Amino acid sequence: MEFHLLSADESLPMDLLLEADPSEILVRAYCDSGWCMIGKQDGVLIGVYVLLALSETVVEIKNLAVSESFRDRGYGRQLLEHALAQAAQRGFRFVEIGTGNSSLGQLALYQKCGFRMHAIDPDFFRRNYPEPIFENGIECRDMIRLRYMVNG
Numbered sequence: 001m002e003f004h005l006l007s008a009d010e011s012l013p014m015d016l017l018l019e020a021d022p023s024e025i026l027v028r029a030y031c032d033s034g035w036c037m038i039g040k041q042d043g044v045l046i047g048v049y050v051l052l053a054l055s056e057t058v059v060e061i062k063n064l065a066v067s068e069s070f071r072d073r074g075y076g077r078q079l080l081e082h083a084l085a086q087a088a089q090r091g092f093r094f095v096e097i098g099t100g101n102s103s104l105g106q107l108a109l110y111q112k113c114g115f116r117m118h119a120i121d122p123d124f125f126r127r128n129y130p131e132p133i134f135e136n137g138i139e140c141r142d143m144i145r146l147r148y149m150v151n152g
Contacts (some may be wrong), residue, residue, distance in 0.1 A: 001039045001040065001078050001079075002041065003039050003040075004040075005035055007071075011125055012028070012031055012046050013038065014027065015047065016048050016065045016067060017031070019065045020063045022129065022133065030052050031063075035052075035086070036050045037050070037083070039078065045076050047076070048064070049063060049065075051086060057093040058092060058093070059092040059094075060097065061097040061127070064079055064083070077109065081113065083095070093150055094148065094150065096147050098143045099141070099146070100141075102135035102138035102139065111146070114149070115148045117146055118145045120142055121143050124141075128151060
């Protein structure tokens, strides 16, 4: 997969970004402030992720999504590994990522890639989204925050 930083004159892949975060307002806000990276193969959009600096030492992966027709083929791991390499290249010490309590596949992937559970924000999704979100038959209520130590 080939990666490139989305330039100011390129449109956001909003449909794909909204698959990972259903709030267009939030997606636009963090894309405006962060780095949006696109992953393509043979010119076809495979996935996207957004990095947002939280401090001089901490960056967060705010969004990570793989196009539906390319899921379950290892592309999510490739996006995540590229994000970690970008964080290291940019001099960050820690990478954080948040996901819902109902995002079972994502929780497994992040831990397999070296992330450790860091914090829980109870009722995050109920506070920040107007409609309930369900995934895997579970209401997505709590934000599970995970952290990765770069070169650790």
